[in-house]
Amino acid sequence: MIGAAPIIELKGVGKVYGTGTPVANTVLHGIDLRVRHGEFAALIGPSGSGKSTLLNIIGLLERASSGEYLLDGRPVSALEDAQLTRHRSRSIGFVFQFHHLLPAFTALENVTLPILIRDGVVSAQERARARALLAQVGLSDAIDRRPGQLSGGMQQRVAIARALAANAPLVLADEPTGNLDTRSSDDVFALLRRFNHERGTAFLVVTHDSRLAARCDRVIELTDGRVIRDQQIRVPA
């Protein structure tokens, strides 16, 4: 399942906040990182280690201050905002800690939102695919419910379906189980693994939970803006 080509390739990526001010704060120091298609990697580290900043840069939500970033082989560091947005919608799905669904939209509409944004319309075929995805995450009965009518675990499963709806080759998950109970978080994590196996989608999961990190194929540990450990802990199936 894992190809040789990297989906993420960072070369000496650094991030400084407040450049040119007396309180300039270097958050990332020359990060080199490659994540290949189909990998399932955990990104761990204490609070303030730069995990979120790194994930934002990889997700094209923030720009690196220095270094080079190739997303799926294409250099993206110098792209304009509109082009970044296009790359983001084509290549990256997001699962946020607080599931971040749009409260005014139903579960199904939330899942098809990336397609609506990209194409302006959602075809019947895509809608059917979205239904199938929701069925796969066990929410066949909840497709027309609003996020407010769903439990936290259910909302996170909708968010996972949404991240996968546009067929992005990379999903970035920031503490996807952060505010779920143990059972729900096991369910959610199992889903991520399943989609990784079935679809070959690469996952980069930020987590505090060492139990979950141990169930990933690879663990990348960040401290003070530097990668201090990058270890293949299991051979992917």
Place this chain on the structure above:
Amino acid sequence: MRFEIVVALRFLREGRFQTGLIVFGVAAGFAVVAYITALVGGLQANTIARTLGTQPHVSIRPLQDAPRRAAPPLADPSARSDPAIQDVQVQPRAQRLRSVDNWGALVPLLERTPDVVAVSPSATGAGLARRGEAARAVALVGVLPDRYDRIVGLSSRIVAGSMRLGPGEALIGSELADDLGVGLGDPFTLASGLGTSDTFRVAGLFDLGVRDLNRRQVVLPLRASQSLLGLAGGVTSIDLALTDAFAADAVAARLRALTGLDAESWMQANAQLLSALDAQSVSTGLIRVVVLVVVVLGVSSVLVVAVTQKRREIGILRAMGATRGQLTRVFLLQGAIIGAAGSAVGAALAWAMLWAFVTFVKGADGQPLFSFTLAPSLLGGVAAVAMLCGVLAASLPARSAARLDPAQAIRL
């Protein structure tokens, strides 16, 4: 564009309390604009129609006997430089009634003039109406009834009797009839300043809608008036009706040059009225602008709050691949939708207000003060302005929404 429409509508529906309030605010604003526009438009059209109903568009008279001024004004510099002129005492000459020279040839010429639809010669002068003890100062208006009717539409203002004027017959205003105590068919005496007098029968009563005119005007056959006023075949003015009342100034100027006579337009004759109407238009314009500014500020502030409230959603949409342009349009559309919805509700409100005005505010005669129309073009214009204002109001919030840093907005 469908994405933008879907999201804009959802956002508005989600904040339905806010949306409802601001739509109502916009509606109130635009109802006021539409109401004032229709009301003032109706009022002005009505005022002008009433004014024109009793006046010709252009009146041609002989030039006054010169010199006309008693003394040169002291401010006149040329007068001061020439002491000889300063000493001259110039007295105004007593103006007698003058006849329009050669009016018989002038009438067909005027009838052929472009823009002129009706020509009516008249012999007009001051007189006294008497019956028994009662005497009233009146204006003698000697006309050819058919021609005169086409200038002021007198036949539609006859309240008793008929417009037909035989020899020895006259039409008088309903108030004058009361003053003199005469009714249809009753005789009364008309005398002119020259001392000539004659007896007439009341052939009809008219109501011009202006009390003063009803009290003063006496319409009689041209020939009778000529003999009373000592004009012997002459007329004092030739009255014109035009296709376009507002072309009167231009037509009058043209006719002055053409005939060498004095041609006065109704606009010159009613300069004060027109400048009052102008002042009214300016002040209603000002009110409209202020209302629009308030509406724009109101919509803008609501959308500014909405952008702040929806930071996270905006961040999510950006992370899902929405461009800045798409988010800008989402908020511009919300402004446009608020404007459109507001103007729809506002149109209904304006209609209700005008209906109430016409229904409950009556003149002395129990009739509505004047008629109005809420023209579709006015409503269309107001709706277009409303949407434009909505978009304008949304432009600032839309910009701030588009500029939101997605990473911060989500706190990924």
